[in-house]
Amino acid sequence: MKKTAVFILSLFLIGTLFTGCVEQKEATVKIIDQAGREVEVGKVERIVSLWPEATRVLFALGVQNKLIGLDTDSKRDPILLRAFPEEINTTPDVGSSVRGTLSLEKLAELKPDVVFVRTEDIELANKLQESFGIPVVCVRVTPPPEHEFSLEIISLIGKVVGKEERAQELKSYLEKKMNAVTSVTSQITDSEKPKVYETRADSVLIAHAWAGSPTKYAGGINVVHENMPDVKPPWVTVSMEHVLQWNPDIIILHAFGKSNPEDLLNDSNWQAVKAVKEKKVYKLLIGWVGWYPEAFVIDVMAYAKALHPDKFSYDVEKEANDIFRFVYGVNGLYTELKEDFNLSEV
Numbered sequence: 001m002k003k004t005a006v007f008i009l010s011l012f013l014i015g016t017l018f019t020g021c022v023e024q025k026e027a028t029v030k031i032i033d034q035a036g037r038e039v040e041v042g043k044v045e046r047i048v049s050l051w052p053e054a055t056r057v058l059f060a061l062g063v064q065n066k067l068i069g070l071d072t073d074s075k076r077d078p079i080l081l082r083a084f085p086e087e088i089n090t091t092p093d094v095g096s097s098v099r100g101t102l103s104l105e106k107l108a109e110l111k112p113d114v115v116f117v118r119t120e121d122i123e124l125a126n127k128l129q130e131s132f133g134i135p136v137v138c139v140r141v142t143p144p145p146e147h148e149f150s151l152e153i154i155s156l157i158g159k160v161v162g163k164e165e166r167a168q169e170l171k172s173y174l175e176k177k178m179n180a181v182t183s184v185t186s187q188i189t190d191s192e193k194p195k196v197y198e199t200r201a202d203s204v205l206i207a208h209a210w211a212g213s214p215t216k217y218a219g220g221i222n223v224v225h226e227n228m229p230d231v232k233p234p235w236v237t238v239s240m241e242h243v244l245q246w247n248p249d250i251i252i253l254h255a256f257g258k259s260n261p262e263d264l265l266n267d268s269n270w271q272a273v274k275a276v277k278e279k280k281v282y283k284l285l286i287g288w289v290g291w292y293p294e295a296f297v298i299d300v301m302a303y304a305k306a307l308h309p310d311k312f313s314y315d316v317e318k319e320a321n322d323i324f325r326f327v328y329g330v331n332g333l334y335t336e337l338k339e340d341f342n343l344s345e346v
Contacts, residue, residue: 031159034152035119035138037126042135044113044161050097052077053141053290054116057154059084060170060294060327061163069110072096073289078256079337083330097121098289108132114160118290119144141291147233148212151175151293170293173326177319178217178297181304184311185219194249194307196220197275198286200235201257204264205243208286210234214296215252218303219311223248240269250307251275253283255341282306282344285337294327298334306346316346 029041048069049055055074058067064087074080075093092110095101097117107115107128115136117125125136137160139153151171158167196215198208208215210233211225223246228236251273253259261281270276284302285295298320305312320334337343 029159031137031156033119033138034140034143034156035122035125037122037138039129039135039137041114041137041160046110046112046114047161048094048107048110048112048115049074050094050102050121051116051118051139051290052080052288053118053153053292054137054139054157056080056292056294057139057157058116058161059087060154061158061161061166063161063163066161067091068112069094069107071098072101073098076289078288078341079292079295079333082336082340083324083328083333097124107134116157141293141296142212147210149217149291149296154293170327174293174297174323177323178300181300181312182217185217185304185308188219188308190221193219193221195223195226195246196250196252196303196307197223197243197246197248198252199254199257199259201254201286201288203237204253204257204259205239206235206237208234209236214286214299214303215307217300218307220250220303220307243270244272247274249274249278249280251281252286252303252306253281255283255285255337255343256288259283260342261344280306282346283342284344284346294323298323302346306344309346 028043031039033039045066046068047058047066049058050071052074055070058064059080064084070091070093072093073096075088080088094106095103112134115128115134117136117138119138119140122138125138128134128136139156141153142148143150151174154167154171158164198213198215200206207224209224209228209231211222213222215222224236227246261283264270264276264281265279275281285299301319302316305316317334317338321332324333325331
């Protein structure tokens with residue numbers, strides 16, 4: 001039996017043990033979540049996030065004092081750990097629905113007013129609501145069915161937790177930053193777009209296959225998606241022969257991986273690749289267990305400057321520090337990440 005099926009079965013089996021342990025709140029807000037589900041949520045004072053994308057937005061909205069439980073990946077988030085170490089480290093770990101380690105007992109004991117999960121976990125969301133009487137909201141930075149980058153996650157969570165004004169402020173700010181880049185890159189013809197190869201943290205031969213990655217918005221072509229359009233994104237294992245055949249113009253290494261540009265530049269296996277020959281290998285931020293609304297925008301800005309240096313003259317480090325400050329209220333966060341993970345100058 002698959003891990004998901006086992007987990008859902010366990011939910012059915014123990015759900016009756018906790019029925020009534022979570023007080024049902026009078027609904028005051030009705031929303032349609034990003035999985036298309038209608039959810040009614042009462043006054044929110046106790047929040048559990050089972051998806052890092054939601055956790056990031058909750059911190060950006062300033063409601064971290066209401067977080068009573070986090071998924072394991074949120075507690076390992078390399079950006080949030082630097083921005084909010086005390087809050088992240090002291091909030092209880094309830095396991096991970098993504099990794100099949102979610103503790104239903106811990107979740108029920110915490111008596112949350114609302115739980116956030118990813119859009120792929122519709123079945124889990126429905127069963128949690130049915131078994132525990134807890135409103136569960138599905139969210140995504142790249143919601144289905146299009147899976148395009150969207151800032152609606154901010155508006156939705158803002159409405160649920162009563163921070164609509166701050167949510168609109170954040171959304172407008174990030175939209176303005178994003179539009180400043182895409183207004184330029186949207187005018188670039190396909191023949192002018194460089195071919196980009198993006199790697200995963202754990203291997204340079206596991207590549208991003210999603211057409212909607214930052215490459216798209218930065219005016220590039222995802223070389224993996226272009227050559228393997230039917231593969232299920234976001235990641236696919238490829239061979240060195242694939243890379244040599246595709247011959248990308250630009251290589252983007254994952255910020256949180258161990259590989260640095262120098263490793264590829266000095267590796268004989270990569271010498272025939274155009275990006276390596278022209279020393280266009282960069283280490284930049286890429287989403288870590290989902291995406292960050294603000295870091296996605298930073299990625300697009302950094303990618304755009306790497307792909308089209310003749311069209312963009314802003315200082316990426318300064319812009320990124322400003323964005324993190326506006327979103328999280330923390331100074332110098334990008335500079336710290338740049339130093340800790342050897343991010344490239346672009």
